Amino acid sequence: MSLFRNLDREALAVIIRQARTRRVKRGERLFVQGRPAAACHALLHGRVRIAQQSAEGKTVTLRFVGPGEMFGVIGVFAGGRYLADAIAAADCVEIRWSASVMTDLMRRHPxxxxxxxxxxxxRFAETQDRLREVMTERVEQRIARTLLRLAKADMRGGAIVVRATQRDLGEMSGATHYTVSRALRSWQARGLVRSRRNEIELRDVTAIEKIAEDLSPPDADRAG
Structure with a gap:
């Protein structure tokens, strides 16, 4: 886990003893945007959707968390409040450390x-990349990049299956649902993907990578 890299076994043993385990059912919230950031979280099993609500009440998916990843860290150390909702996208098992425990661990282990x-x-670099993509890239590029990011955590044997809805894909790439649907239909007709309910199978990763790497400027009528 990223927060505990380069620590010796003795330190890791202490950290594990300080952790608390919790099981969370699909659809339950692990924490809520705007509430005090009470703990740092790490996922052992399952899948968590990180989503942020606007002032108008619109919910936007920011990313998905898979096993071995930590989340809720920024809220604890930057502002003291959770910056987004964490929602179980499947039955989950998490471990967490209270903010006070984590602060004490930091004092003992710089x-x-x-x-x-x-x-x-x-996280800051990722945010900058997302902003640059929305400002400079064609919508097909953004959709392809988002698929590839999600695919890193969704390997199933020899296939790559992204577990996300078209709505998730649109929110994460800054595209409308119609544009995402149109792009996926086109790619499916070419044999690049296979779109099913709540998941997308990448059948030609090389072709998707070429779409993502296209550096031509965005067309006004294809901005999504």
Missing amino acids: QIALNVIAVLGQ
């Missing part, structure tokens, strides 16, 4: 503080 800085930097 490497954790360095790891927190690295996590914050990575």
